[in-house]
Amino acid sequence: MSVFTERVGLAAQALRDLFPETPLQENDYLSKKTGARIFLKREDLTPVRSYKLRGAFNFMRKVIANGAGTEGFVCASAGNHAQGFAYACRHFSREGVVFMPVTTPQQKIDKTKLFGGEWIKIRLVGDFFEDCYSAATDFAETSHALMVPPFDHSDIIEGQATVAHELVSQLGAELEGATVILPVGGGGLAAGISSFLQEERIDTRFVFAEPAGAPSLERSLSSGKRMKLPQVDNFVDGAAVAEIGREPFKSLKRFSPQDVRLIPENRLCSTMIEMLNVEGVVLEPAGALAIDALKDFSRKEIRGRTIIAVVSGGNFDFERLPDVKERSLRFEGxxxxxxxxxxxxxxxxxxxxxxxxxxxxxxxxxxxxxxxxxxxxxxxxxxxxxxxxxxxxxxxxxxxxxxxxxxxxxxxxxxxxx
Known part of the structure; x- marks a missing residue:
């Protein structure tokens, strides 16, 4: 057992104080549609409806164990990271400040307040995330609160890797030879899962699903170094990252650009509508990336194979539904x-x-x-x-x-x- 897998095991054990393992469900509908055995790892069923709680919890857990974090924590996020951060702050009874853009929908503000309770304060700053992030950084420096990054830290990656730790216990020997489809934004989840399974010497194939309008991993792999995109399409807001994280890329750079599937945003909307209408599963755009990537495989290519699609989140604002339906109709012609x-x-x-x-x-x-x-x-x-x-x-x-x-x-x- 490597040092990394041992630490992931400890993180997974500690997480059980917050929630049980998320389900790994074999999906009959997708299996019949593709001819493969399709399993969904339901990270949309954590207490905050995304995997982000894992990384934030692990980061804080280790900081507090080392006697730090007494001045509280801070993060910049308008989405799943903020909610995972808030939940962890409440769990540890530590004060936290969440910086969000002024343009953040009230629904996201309210959910973050709900998860954090009395331990969370929210500050709305700037119209764009860059302004918000800068304000959070300045606050951390002046208040001595610790900044909790969304993906670019080894302890965050270690926390996200607990998804893979659960997969091993849930699927066992059937993981051998399986294909694991991982959504990619900043890269923390993809780096954690792929590193854990590799160090456990489990023979799996990895496919990375990235928004076509924010292909930071694909461009970086093609260039051999981290590339910052000049602009991104923010529709897949949970994965629309202009630059893959430094720490995640250290792990992911061993892969090929051909391992990345670029998911068209309008096609993704069709998958979201399909999963809602057929399976009754509510997914946010980033949460549907791995499922949508199944459309890039021919039936002959995957017939009879075991495929695990990591469903990263289900925090969907239903005010966006008309736009999602519109995009889906246009994609379907x-x-x-x-x-x-x-x-x-x-x-x-x-x-x-x-x-x-x-x-x-x-x-x-x-x-x-x-x-x-x-x-x-x-x-x-x-x-x-x-x-x-x-x-x-x-x-x-x-x-x-x-x-x-x-x-x-x-x-x-x-x-x-x-």
Whole structure:
């Protein structure tokens, strides 16, 4: 047994004071769909609905055991790390200050307060996370409170590795030859699990699922060194990290860029909707990354294999559901947006409506501007029940002489108008 695995074992034992092992569930629906044996490691079922509690708890546990942390703790987060941090502060009866951007949804503020109780204070600073993080760092220096990082620390990685410790006890010999799909943001979870199973000499294949709009691990592996992305798509907010952590990358740099699957954000939305409708499982975007990565494997490639997908979190704000459904429909090809050159004459709208089929529905109709004296530009959203209906519609539009442009996949125009 290595020093690392021994420490992870101690962390796992200490965690039992907070919650039992999270379930490892064989999922019949995904297994039948893929032809493989699909197991879900349900980190969305911790007390804070994410794995982040593990790392924050382990960090504080070791600091307190060494006689430090008497001045309290501080973190900067608007998401799962804040909630795990708050829960740990309450457990240890230590004061903690959470810095969040002013733009943080009230739901996340309220949940963090709930988990931390009287031991937590929340400070809203700045419009962007960078401002918030800077304020937290300044506070830590002046107050002597200890900063608890979200992923870039060996004790955080050690805490997240307790997921792998549980996998060994839950699946045993069946882990040999299995594929483990790990979501990646800052890299703490991926580094911890992959390192533990490797040091336990368990023959597993690792696949890393990363948002296509925030491929910090993939870019770093391709370059051979940590790369900071100039910009990221923040939709997968639990994993939208511009730069992989320094400590996690020390472990993950042994892997190949081909081990990373870049998950399209709109496709991810379809997976979230599918899991909600079919399985009744509520997932946040980052929590669905590993499940969505199954779509990148052919049935022939994984038939009969054992695959473990780590479900990292279920803190989903249902106010985001309309956007998730919209993105899902667009990915599935069931909803499109067009700009039409609409004639300014009586009966024009009726002529247009007559071209629609019984399964086609207009979900948006908005005049943008009057392009000329006799024509106007109109934004029209159309939703249908079968993606093949759009081929029929285009043919009808062309035959009727309508001028139009499909802007569904034009990111620049769509972001401005839709």
């Amino acid at each position: 069931l909803k499109k947006y067009f700009i039409f050159r609409f004639p300014q004459r009586p009966g024009a709208l009726r002529d247009f409506l007559d071209l629609l089929g019984p399964d086609d529905d207009i979900t948006r109709f908005e005049y943008l501007k009057k392009s000329a004296r006799n024509f106007g530009s109109v934004l029209i959203g159309i939703e249908t029940k079968d993606r093949r209906n759009f081929s029929i519609l285009r043919k009808r539009f062309d035959e009727a002489g309508w001028g139009y442009q499909d802007i569904t996949d034009d990111e620049t125009i769509a972001n401005l108008l839709i």
